[in-house]
Amino acid sequence: MPSNSSIRLNHISMTYDDQNGYLPVLEDIHTAIHPQEFLCVLGPSGCGKTTLLRVLAGLDKATGGNAIFPGKDSPHVGLVFQESNLMPWRTVLDNILLPLEIIGVDAQEARRQALDLVDLVGLQDFTEVWPASLSGGMAQRVAIARALIQDPDLLLLDEPFRSLDALTREQMGAELLRVWRARRKTVVMVTHSISEALLLADRVLVLTQRPARICLDLIVDLPRPRISDTRYSAHFQVLAKRLRAAIS
Amino acid sequence: MENSSNKASTMNVRRLSVPLTIAIFLLAWQAAVLIFRLPAFILPTPIQVADRFVRALSDGSLLRHTAATLAEILSGLTAGILFAAVLGYFLSRSTLLENILQPFLVASQAVPTVAIAPLFVIWFGPGIFSKILICALIVFFPVLVNIIVGLRAVPANLRDLMRSMQADRWQTLRLLELPTALPVLLGGLRIGATLSVIGAVVGELVGANRGLGFLINVGRGQYDTALVFVGVFTLVALALSLYGIVLFLEKHLLRWQEE
Numbered sequence A: 001m002p003s004n005s006s007i008r009l010n011h012i013s014m015t016y017d018d019q020n021g022y023l024p025v026l027e028d029i030h031t032a033i034h035p036q037e038f039l040c041v042l043g044p045s046g047c048g049k050t051t052l053l054r055v056l057a058g059l060d061k062a063t064g065g066n067a068i069f070p071g072k073d074s075p076h077v078g079l080v081f082q083e084s085n086l087m088p089w090r091t092v093l094d095n096i097l098l099p100l101e102i103i104g105v106d107a108q109e110a111r112r113q114a115l116d117l118v119d120l121v122g123l124q125d126f127t128e129v130w131p132a133s134l135s136g137g138m139a140q141r142v143a144i145a146r147a148l149i150q151d152p153d154l155l156l157l158d159e160p161f162r163s164l165d166a167l168t169r170e171q172m173g174a175e176l177l178r179v180w181r182a183r184r185k186t187v188v189m190v191t192h193s194i195s196e197a198l199l200l201a202d203r204v205l206v207l208t209q210r211p212a213r214i215c216l217d218l219i220v221d222l223p224r225p226r227i228s229d230t231r232y233s234a235h236f237q238v239l240a241k242r243l244r245a246a247i248s
Numbered sequence B: 001m002e003n004s005s006n007k008a009s010t011m012n013v014r015r016l017s018v019p020l021t022i023a024i025f026l027l028a029w030q031a032a033v034l035i036f037r038l039p040a041f042i043l044p045t046p047i048q049v050a051d052r053f054v055r056a057l058s059d060g061s062l063l064r065h066t067a068a069t070l071a072e073i074l075s076g077l078t079a080g081i082l083f084a085a086v087l088g089y090f091l092s093r094s095t096l097l098e099n100i101l102q103p104f105l106v107a108s109q110a111v112p113t114v115a116i117a118p119l120f121v122i123w124f125g126p127g128i129f130s131k132i133l134i135c136a137l138i139v140f141f142p143v144l145v146n147i148i149v150g151l152r153a154v155p156a157n158l159r160d161l162m163r164s165m166q167a168d169r170w171q172t173l174r175l176l177e178l179p180t181a182l183p184v185l186l187g188g189l190r191i192g193a194t195l196s197v198i199g200a201v202v203g204e205l206v207g208a209n210r211g212l213g214f215l216i217n218v219g220r221g222q223y224d225t226a227l228v229f230v231g232v233f234t235l236v237a238l239a240l241s242l243y244g245i246v247l248f249l250e251k252h253l254l255r256w257q258e259e
C-alpha cells in the first residue's frame, strides 16, 4: 500500500530527557500516510499524541527513526492547535496572511489567496475583526484557514475542536470535511472522540498508554458523504466497539 | 431618556470641572497674596507670573531653554530605551546572562539617580551630554524590566507556530516578540517619559548653562520668583505633553485591546 508519494513514519521513537530523567513517549511508530488521506489518532491522555504531531511538524526531533516526506527536505506543514493561537494584534485577514508574509509572497497575490480561504471557511463578514471578538468556533476557522494558506504538504490538527461545545463541534467537523475535500489535503488529526474519528477519518490509529505504540490501525470503510445519521448504522457501531476496546 | 440626559450632564460637569478648579485655584492664590500682603519674591501673584511668562516668551529665552530641556529629554529617552531594549532582548533569551547581570541591575535600581547626577556633571561637564546620560539612566531601568517581562510573555504555542512556518529570527522578533511586548513596553515608556523630565531638570539644577532647570536657578538667584514659577509651569506642561503622547501611542497601537 505505501506508495512513493506517501509520508512514511519510519520506526519513530521519542524519549524526553529532562531534569526528571528519561521519559520514553513514543515507541516504534511505523506507518505510512497516503496522499490526501484523512488520518485520525486516538489514545489515552498523556500518551504522546501531541509529541507525535510535533515530530511530524519538525518542532521536535525524534530520538529514533524519522518521518520521510516524498521529495522534500523541509516540508510545509499547517498546524492547528486546541486553542486557535491567533495573534490578537492582527485582524482575522492579517492572521490568515501571516504565513505568506513570512514566505514573502507578493501582497496582492497573498490577499487574493487569503480571500479565497475566507470564502471557503465562511468568514466573509469577519475579515477586519480583532480575534478577541470571535467565538471559539470562528477562531478555529481562522486557524484552519491560516494553516491552509501556504498550501501545506500535511495538515496537522491537535484536538482542534476540544474547547468547543458539542453542537459547534459537530458543525466544525462537517466544515473540516468540506475544506478537506475542496483542497485535497493530507490530514492527521488527534481527537478524543471515537465518533468524531469515525465520521471524519479514512483510517484511525489507536495508541497505547505511554510509551505510545500503535495498537490498532483501523480502516474506516464507511461510505461518504457521512451524515450525522451515519452514527446509527450497524457498521458504525461495530467500528466504534473495536476502537473502544482498543483504547481500554 | 432620563438616563441619557443624566449622562449628558455628567459629561458637562466633567468638561467644566477642570477649568473651574483651575480658575478657583488662581483666584485663591491671588487672594492669598493680597490678604497676607506677601512680597513678590516670596509669592508673586498669578498675574505677575503671567506677565513674566509673556516677557520670557517674547525675549526668546523661554523657548530657548525649553528647547534645550526638550532636546535632553528626547535624546535621553531614545538612548535609554534603545539600550534597554537591546539588553532586554538578550537578557530575555539567556538565563545565564540574566543571572550574571541581575545583581548589578538590582543594585543600579537602588541607586537614587538624583543623588549621582552631580557626579555626571563633574565627569561630563555642564553641557547637554551629562543631562542626556542622566535621562537615559533614569529611563533605562523601568523600560528594561518591562521589556524582559514582555518578551517572556510570548506564548510557547505561538513560538512553535512561527517555527513551523520557518520564520527566521528577525521575523520572529518583528512579527511576534515585539507586538507581544508592546503593551508592557509602552507601560514602561509611560513611566520613563515622566521620569526623564525629572532627570533632565535635576541635571540642570546641579550645573548647566541652559535649560528650564537653569532658568529656575537664575530666577532663584535674582529673587525673580515669578520666573521660577514660569519655569515650573513649563516643566509641568512638558511632562504632561510627553505623557499625553505616550497615551496617544497606546491608544493607537493597542487598538486591538479595546473591546
Ligand SMILES: Nc1ncnc2c1ncn2[C@@H]1O[C@H](COP(=O)(O)OP(=O)(O)O)[C@@H](O)[C@H]1O
Pocket (backbone or CB within 6 Å): A016, A017, A018, A023, A025, A043, A044, A045, A046, A047, A048, A049, A050, A051, A052, A210
Ligand atoms: N517538552 C517535554 N519535556 C518532557 N516531557 C514532556 C514534554 N512534552 C510532553 N512531555 C510528556 O510526554 C508525555 C506525552 O505528552 P503529550 O504528547 O502531550 O501527550 P498527549 O498529547 O497524548 O496528551 C506526557 O507525559 C508529557 O508530560
Ligand SMILES: [Mg+2]
Pocket (backbone or CB within 6 Å): A049, A050, A158
Ligand atoms: Mg495533547
